[in-house]
Amino acid sequence: xNSSVSRNPQELLDRxxxxxxxxxxxxxxxxxxxxxxxxxxxSQIDEKETELGRSLNQDEVSSILKRCGSPMMVAGRLGPKRxxxxxxxxxxxxxxxxxxxxxxxVPVFVFIIGPVNLANAGGEWGPAxxxxxxNLWFALFIxxxxxxxxxxxxxxxxxxxxxxxxxxxxxxxxxxxxxRKTSFAKSACELIFGxxxxxxxxxxxxxxxxxxxxxxxxxKAAPIWHTFYIPILLLALVGLLRSAITLARPEWTAFPxxxxxxxxxxxxxxxxxxxxxxxxxxxxWQPFLLPDNAASNSTHYMQAxxxxxxxxxxxxxxxxxxLCIASVIQVWQLLMYLRKRISGAxxxxxxxx
Amino acid sequence: xxxxxxxxxxxxxxxxxxxxxxxxxVAVLAQLRAExxxxxxxxxxxxxxxxxxxxxxxxxxxxxxxxGLLVSQWREEDKRNKRxxxxxxxxxxxxxxxxxxxxxxxxxxxxxxxxxxxI
Numbered sequence: 428x429n430s431s432v433s434r435n436p437q438e439l440l441d442r443x444x445x446x447x448x449x450x451x452x453x454x455x456x457x458x459x460x461x462x463x464x465x466x467x468x469x470s471q472i473d474e475k476e477t478e479l480g481r482s483l484n485q486d487e488v489s490s491i492l493k494r495c496g497s498p499m500m501v502a503g504r505l506g507p508k509r510x511x512x513x514x515x516x517x518x519x520x521x522x523x524x525x526x527x528x529x530x531x532x533v534p535v536f537v538f539i540i541g542p543v544n545l546a547n548a549g550g551e552w553g554p555a556x557x558x559x560x561x562n563l564w565f566a567l568f569i570x571x572x573x574x575x576x577x578x579x580x581x582x583x584x585x586x587x588x589x590x591x592x593x594x595x596x597x598x599x600x601x602x603x604x605x606x607r608k609t610s611f612a613k614s615a616c617e618l619i620f621g622x623x624x625x626x627x628x629x630x631x632x633x634x635x636x637x638x639x640x641x642x643x644x645x646x647k648a649a650p651i652w653h654t655f656y657i658p659i660l661l662l663a664l665v666g667l668l669r670s671a672i673t674l675a676r677p678e679w680t681a682f683p684x685x686x687x688x689x690x691x692x693x694x695x696x697x698x699x700x701x702x703x704x705x706x707x708x709x710x711x712w713q714p715f716l717l718p719d720n721a722a723s724n725s726t727h728y729m730q731a732x733x734x735x736x737x738x739x740x741x742x743x744x745x746x747x748x749x750l751c752i753a754s755v756i757q758v759w760q761l762l763m764y765l766r767k768r769i770s771g772a773x774x775x776x777x778x779x780x
Numbered sequence: 781x782x783x784x785x786x787x788x789x790x791x792x793x794x795x796x797x798x799x800x801x802x803x804x805x806v807a808v809l810a811q812l813r814a815e816x817x818x819x820x821x822x823x824x825x826x827x828x829x830x831x832x833x834x835x836x837x838x839x840x841x842x843x844x845x846x847x848g849l850l851v852s853q854w855r856e857e858d859k860r861n862k863r864x865x866x867x868x869x870x871x872x873x874x875x876x877x878x879x880x881x882x883x884x885x886x887x888x889x890x891x892x893x894x895x896x897x898x899i
Contacts, residue, residue: 460838462854463818463863467834470819495834504835 436488440468443492450502452509460505468495512578520578522616527570534742535640536563542738543642546731611677618670625663632656639716645728646716646735651704658697665690684764688757695750702743715739804832806882808840809875812850815866817857841865849874 444465451457471491476483483491495501512520536559544562545555627637636643669686676682705713714736718728807830811821818838825832844850849871854863867875 456842459863462861463838464834466817466860466862467819467822467838469860501835505838 436472436483436485439485439488439492440465440472443468443495443498446498447502447505450499451506454507464501464505468492510582511575512582516578516582518612520574523578524571524574526620527574528567532563532566532570535638536566538738538742539638539640539642539735542734543640543731546727546734550730611674614670614674614677618667618674621663621667621670625660625667628660628663642731642735645719645725646732647719649714649717651701651713651715654704655697655701658700662690662694662697665693681761681764681768684757684761688754688761691750691754691757695747695754698743698747698750702740702747705740705743712736712740800830804830804836804840805844806875806878808837808844809849809867809871809878812865812867813872813875815864817862817864821865844871 444461447464448457448461451460468491472483472488475487475491496504540562541555541559544558545552548555548558631637632648635646635648639646669683669690672679672686673683705715714732716732716735716739718725718732807825807828808821811824816824818834818841821841822832822834822837825837841850841852845852845865849868850865851868852863852865854861856862
């Protein structure tokens with residue numbers, strides 16, 4: 428047998444182990460894992476050689492290595508089991524991701540950045556939509572990356588809430604029949620986001636870029652907001668109070684239903700007054716945003732302000748319509764709840780429904 | 781049609797994997813009442829009808845060792861370094877308990893299957 432042929436199978440095995448080493452995490456056990464895998468493969472080669480009564484050629488060794496699996500796959504199975512975001516944090520991660528991407532970034536791009544891009548493009552829809560979509564894609568990508576990174580760091584550093592150890596069965600709320608259960612996680616998230624929303628609202632007059640983005644350089648709030656800022660702030664406070672009570676008193680199962688309805692009715696009222704005020708007595712629409720003093724002489728900025736005002740008006744009209752539908756649904760839910768409550772009062776309580 | 785067959789096959793493979801997982805631990809612990817190294821252990825299990833690949837066996841051995849059920853030692857044999865595993869005293873106790881549990885589960889399953897057969 429030629430010496431180069433007899434050396435090749437061993438060299439092939441070494442190359443295979445080197446490739447597995449590349450994919451294995453550099454822990455103290457890396458060498459241990461590799462030595463054990465190498466020994467197993469050498470034993471397989473030895474056994475085959477004993478069976479055939481000769482040394483194996485490169486193809487025969489190759490088929491043993493192929494059966495073992497690709498280096499990346501083998502390293503994945505032999506290495507420690509890891510995940511970027513584990514099952515404990517994943518529901519919160521998915522919730523935050525959905526909130527930020529769908530409920531914050533998309534509306535900001537549709538109602539603020541989009542109209543500004545439309546004005547910058549001189550009213551041409553094609554380039555404006557393309558630019559907005561490109562900007563939105565970039566912003567979604569960056570936001571998703573940052574959120575994932577933060578959660579991955581939390582996962583890696585094991586800064587968990589420890590809810591699993593802290594909970595006490597004796598502190599669980601009493602059993603209620605025929606009642607809608609309010610999720611603790613949902614109430615807590617509502618409270619946290621309500622707090623963030625309130626802080627954001629309080630900061631807005633001082634830092635308009637928090638809502639206008641780059642358009643804050645040439646746009647400012649119109650006087651109409653001076654009248655409606657306090658009612659909007661009070662609405663946010665009502666929402667916060669509602670979330671706090673829902674969290675503190677989960678056994679008040681009717682409270683979330685009627686308080687949500689009440690909050691929607693109040694919002695509906697404020698919104699109706701706002702739209703009425705914007706319409707004005709002379710029939711002309713009042714602006715929600717005005718060009719800054721420096722930009723007030725520029726046709727370009729006036730046009731941009733016009734687009735943004737139109738999109739805000741459409742947004743408010745859409746919200747008004749959404750609130751009407753939501754209120755009808757909530758009234759129906761409240762009626763269903765009351766009907767169940769009344770019929771449930773005549774039946775014995777049971778856990779099995 | 782073929783999608784349904786593929787789904788059934790995949791479902792069966794997943795359930796088989798779950799069923800085998802617990803059994804493999806008992807089989808490995810039982811085999812390691814006598815000291816063995818990885819390859820001979822794999823061969824012994826395969827000869828008895830429980831084939832297991834490298835990617836499954838070695839992480840399992842490390843996990844059982846971390847849990848204190850096995851002890852291991854690198855030693856030279858036939859001019860090659862090999863890692864030998866055997867059951868620890870704790871492992872022996874746990875194995876006895878697991879075998880009792882296994883017999884009890886087996887008996888229960890037999891009874892359930894017989895009763896189901898009667899119906």
